[in-house]
Amino acid sequence: MYLATFEFDGKQGWGVVEPKTGLLCPSELWLGENSPKTLLEFIRLYHDEITSLPRPKVNEKWLKLENLHITAPIPKPVRNVFCVGKNYQDHVSEMAKVGHSTHTEISHPHFFTKATNTVTGPYSKVYLHPQVTSEVDYEAELAVIIGKRGINIPEEKALEHVFGYTILNDLTARDLQKNHVQWFKGKSLDGFCPMGPWIVTKDEIGYPVELEIQSWVNGELRQNSNTRYMIFHIERLINILSQGMTLEPGDILATGTPSGVGMGFKPPKLLKPGDVVRVEIEKIGYIENEIYA
Structure with missing residues (x-):
């Protein structure tokens, strides 16, 4: 999977990217409203499960990358x-x-x-x-x-x-x-x-x-x-x-x-x-x- 952190409408989120289509599925659409708040938190919780998670299917709720500000995947690392x-x-x-x-x-x-x-x-x-x-x-x-x-x-x-x-x-x-x-x-x-x-x-x-x-x-x-x-x-x-x-x-x-x-x-x-x-x-x-x- 391709996982990105982004800013949109003044808020930060993360999600699954399909680079070929230029679309991103926000995490809450993929994992529900209780999805991890940050990509870093997702890594901590889902490292051993990543290959077993279902891949999200594209729908009209996906966001266009061109409309998002893509940040570093982990904008604020905990350590150097x-x-x-x-x-x-x-x-x-x-x-x-x-x-x-x-x-x-x-x-x-x-x-x-x-x-x-x-x-x-x-x-x-x-x-x-x-x-x-x-x-x-x-x-x-x-x-x-x-x-x-x-x-x-x-x-x-x-x-x-x-x-x-x-x-x-x-x-x-x-x-x-x-x-x-x-x-x-x-x-x-x-x-x-x-x-x-x-x-x-x-x-x-x-x-x-x-x-x-x-x-x-x-x-x-x-x-x-x-x-x-x-x-x-x-x-x-x-x-x-x-x-x-x-x-x-x-x-x-x-x-x-x-x-x-x-x-x-x-x-x-x-x-x-x-x-x-x-x-x-x-x-x-x-x-x-x-x-x-």
């Missing part, structure tokens, strides 16, 4: 967004070549987080924050949505804890990232995590999770890869992240970006006001955000 840096070898190499990193061989995942204030919608405008940074970059990423609580999760059971997947742009202030050594500040400016447009449940994606991932800036293809090229695949990331640390339903894990980021070019192709960044992932869809200052 978990992220993995340098999880594609070609990205590791490109950053080393331009002197932005000395790491050429990765033996352990480089985990960091983005603060919850970064999360914004899949089509929202994103502010550059020119007062504090002059080197904003884009990073196309597949994000994993955790559906079931767990700690010390074995690799062979990791996918049991996955609810679904979405698209994420890990926007980064490269100068702040470098200045502060730790990446948190450079990754956590307001609006620096466009996400969506919906969560696609894992049964729609299948296994193995091998999806084409691309990004464009003003129509120019910048990143073009496949999630099969991750250094640490989803099961391993969940296994390592959960060691000694409990993962909760609704946790978001961004799995890293392939080569083609702005800083990887000579000279760098960093974002400027008026740029439009599009990130697309096979079987999910796309997000597109205009940059402004």
